[in-house]
Amino acid sequence: MAGSPIGDWNVQLQQCMQDLEWKRKRERSLARLEADIGKQREVVESSFRRFQREEEEAKELAASMFSQYWFKLFGKWEDRLGTEEKEAAEAKLKYDAASDLLSRLEKEREELASELAEVADADLRLDSLKRAKESWIREHDAVTAAEMEALSGRIGEIGAELREIGEAERAGEQAKQALLRAEDRLESAKNWGTYDMLGGGMIATAIKRGRMDEASDHIHEAQYHLRRFAEELKDVRMTSEVGVPQVEGFLSFADYFFDGFISDWMVQGRIRDSLDSVGSHLDKTTEALQKLRLQRKSLEGEEAEKRSRFDRIVEGYGA
CATH class of the missing domain: 1.10.287 (Helix Hairpins)
Incomplete structure (x- = not known):
């Protein structure tokens, strides 16, 4: 040289x-x-x-x-x-x-x-020197340049995949939090409903209805985020199957909860059904998020290894 x-x-x-x-x-x-x-x-x-x-x-x-x-x-x-x-x-x-x-x-x-x-300015000087050296290698050494190109291409792919996973994780976490809030309100409505059936009176009935109304809001919010979560997951290339909660069959109980002709025991049954549905979707969402985190950690490890190899090629070239 x-x-x-x-x-x-x-x-x-x-x-x-x-x-x-x-x-x-x-x-x-x-x-x-x-x-x-x-x-x-x-x-x-x-x-x-x-x-x-x-x-x-x-x-x-x-x-x-x-x-x-x-x-x-x-x-x-x-x-x-x-x-x-x-x-x-x-x-x-x-x-x-x-x-x-x-x-x-x-x-x-x-x-x-x-x-x-x-x-x-040590980091800036180092970056400038590495870029100059990298440019020279690409121009004068086709074999090493091809290896560098493959590494940089994969690093770019990993970066895009990590962005997609990040967006999916955010949507999934929002759905999870909404489901947790709905579960909390439904548990409260169930408890007040039991008290109401034992003679709790108008106050117990009002509180139960209020909790049901709050739970309805949180479930509608969860439905929105679950749809977004499912859409985001379509863009994620997973190494293993991710169990995505299906929002189509997700209970929208607010539409029939306030039917004035249904009895208290029927309301309690619907609250329990809603709790089961929310719990099932919460479990699936949590499982999907765990798989996403594992995938993200795997990709972050691969990205770090590829960057390290790329840097070693540039820094050690001609030494």
Whole structure:
């Protein structure tokens, strides 16, 4: 590769990778230091308040004629005043020590920030060098370029698949939450219905009806999200079969729940049927989400491996 810039690029890449590691290490140190400074500020503020309080108490004692008379009466004036002054002095020492440590920490932060500034563009320089080297390889080495092309193509496919999975997961999670809310309201309606049948009166009936109305809203919401979930899953290429809840047969009980001619025991039966339907769809939705998460983790692992291989080709080429 005489006359090629690969040798120089490799030297620069090594330096950039060292700078990047240095940068990341300093960023971690700076984050820990920021947390320590925040805690130390609280210590300084607390010790300053204590110092002020102790100093004020010593001054008040020294200025109080009544306190002087009382303690002198028993011969303890000097001891009492000395104790207060000693406590104030100790509080001042602790405040000074806390303030000094805070100053040292803030100075250390300035030094770290200055060191970070020197390598702030390490990741940008590394990316620029890798792009330049990658472009040269594609132009001058057809075999390696083909391998890189295959890797980058698969990385692009994985990225698209992960986006589709993300959209499906969001739709599925929204459906799951709506189903959970519907289940909660139906359980409450069932309990109030039982109480109503045992003579709970108008209040129990009103609460039961209210819970049924709320459950109806949540089920309609779940139906909407389940349809979206099913549509999103059509775009996901799964490695295993995903059990998709079928929304066509999903109970839309709101249409007949409020038939004034049906008896209480029939209403209770329909609430139980609705609970069974919601529970079944909730189980299927949860199962589908679990499979999606497994698929996403598998794809994320494959993507990381492909990116690592691509980087090794570019970074190690000509070394």
